[in-house]
Amino acid sequence: MRCLPGIPTDGQAVLDNASSVPVYWMPSAYGGAKPSDPGDRIPPPTLSGHRASGPAGGDGLAPRTPATTGRPARARDRRPTNQTTPERPTMTTTPSRPVFPPGLGLSAVEVLTTTRAVRRRLDLTRPVPREVIEECVRVAAQAPSGRNRQRWDFVFVEDAATRAAVADIWRRGLAVPPAGIEGPQYSRMNFGSREWTRIRISLDHLAEHLHEVPLLLIPCLRVGSRAELSTVRGQAGAWGSVIPAFWSFMLAAREHGLGTAWTTCHLSYEREMAELLGLPYDTVVQVALTPVAYTIGTDFKPGPRAEPGAFVHWDRW
Numbered sequence: 649m650r651c652l653p654g655i656p657t658d659g660q661a662v663l664d665n666a667s668s669v670p671v672y673w674m675p676s677a678y679g680g681a682k683p684s685d686p687g688d689r690i691p692p693p694t695l696s697g698h699r700a701s702g703p704a705g706g707d708g709l710a711p712r713t714p715a716t717t718g719r720p721a722r723a724r725d726r727r728p729t730n731q732t733t734p735e736r737p738t739m740t741t742t743p744s745r746p747v748f749p750p751g752l753g754l755s756a757v758e759v760l761t762t763t764r765a766v767r768r769r770l771d772l773t774r775p776v777p778r779e780v781i782e783e784c785v786r787v788a789a790q791a792p793s794g795r796n797r798q799r800w801d802f803v804f805v806e807d808a809a810t811r812a813a814v815a816d817i818w819r820r821g822l823a824v825p826p827a828g829i830e831g832p833q834y835s836r837m838n839f840g841s842r843e844w845t846r847i848r849i850s851l852d853h854l855a856e857h858l859h860e861v862p863l864l865l866i867p868c869l870r871v872g873s874r875a876e877l878s879t880v881r882g883q884a885g886a887w888g889s890v891i892p893a894f895w896s897f898m899l900a901a902r903e904h905g906l907g908t909a910w911t912t913c914h915l916s917y918e919r920e921m922a923e924l925l926g927l928p929y930d931t932v933v934q935v936a937l938t939p940v941a942y943t944i945g946t947d948f949k950p951g952p953r954a955e956p957g958a959f960v961h962w963d964r965w
């Protein structure tokens with residue numbers, strides 16, 4: 649592990665050499681380890697701890713010399729040797745060490761169909777070891793992202809006082825109706841159904857206990873500026889570059905006996921959350937918030953969903 653300077657100013661930014669995901673632990677937003685120089689810009693993440701000038705390894709992005717590739721030099725390989733080249737992050741495809749700790753041993757389909765929004769069956773008393781989280785993060789980092797830029801950041805909040813403050817913002821967000829949903833909305837959920845009543849009850853339970861959940865995770869995305877989100881294409885590229893990793897984290901968590909629940913209500917107060925956690929609001933966009941805790945029991949079933957015939961189209965709409 650090594651600490652990176654830079655955001656978030658109140659947290660300890662930790663780049664796990666194997667997982668390649670910048671993971672920010674917020675041991676204490678009020679007393680946690682400070683970066684050595686908060687004014688520093690974060691350098692591009694050095695994935696797997698290597699620099700482009702180091703051994704090329706098996707990655708696809710490290711500059712290779714013609715000697716090692718056996719192909720004719722390309723233009724960028726023929727730079728004068730005294731020309732300094734900007735350092736680029738390198739990536740490894742070397743498999744990480746064997747999975748530790750072992751998971752539940754679920755099949756891929758079981759994981760995919762039984763990763764529920766867990767609100768009432770979160771074990772509020774059992775601590776979640778960082779080793780388990782780091783394993784889930786390592787899995788998450790294999791998700792796709794636009795140009796493989798891996799612009800995600802995972803901010804974990806474990807300090808009790810900070811969790812309480814986060815939960816307070818989240819609860820206030822829950823009371824705010826989402827913007828822009830006036831008028832008729834399309835839904836395959838019947839809001840008069842028992843299923844919806846069940847969700848409402850479990851949501852109330854989560855609202856009551858969120859601050860007690862051992863770990864809260866806010867996945868984030870780095871952007872050049874928030875203007876990037878002003879077009880559908882910009883949004884697709886942005887959200888599509890973090891949500892798969894976030895969902896992979898949740899799937900991996902399920903395999904390790906952990907429960908999660910995707911929520912977005914705190915985003916009504918995103919700026920306030922950014923200030924609380926020291927996130928640079930202009931260039932780091934929050935995506936969601938999930939509680940992370942061991943589940944009470946590990947048996948979960950597939951949830952109610954529309955039949956594929958209701959949403960699958962062949963050849964045309």
Ligand SMILES: Cc1cc2nc3c(=O)[nH]c(=O)nc-3n(C[C@H](O)[C@H](O)[C@H](O)COP(=O)(O)O)c2cc1C
Pocket residue numbers: 763764765766847851854909910911912913951952
């Ligand atoms: C984009 C998105 C936003 C969501 N927002 C919230 C939320 O603010 N609060 C909450 O309790 N659940 C939220 N959920 C969880 C959904 O209610 C849940 O995924 C859905 O009911 C299916 O649950 P199941 O997988 O347990 O069947 C959200 C899920 C998604 C994908």
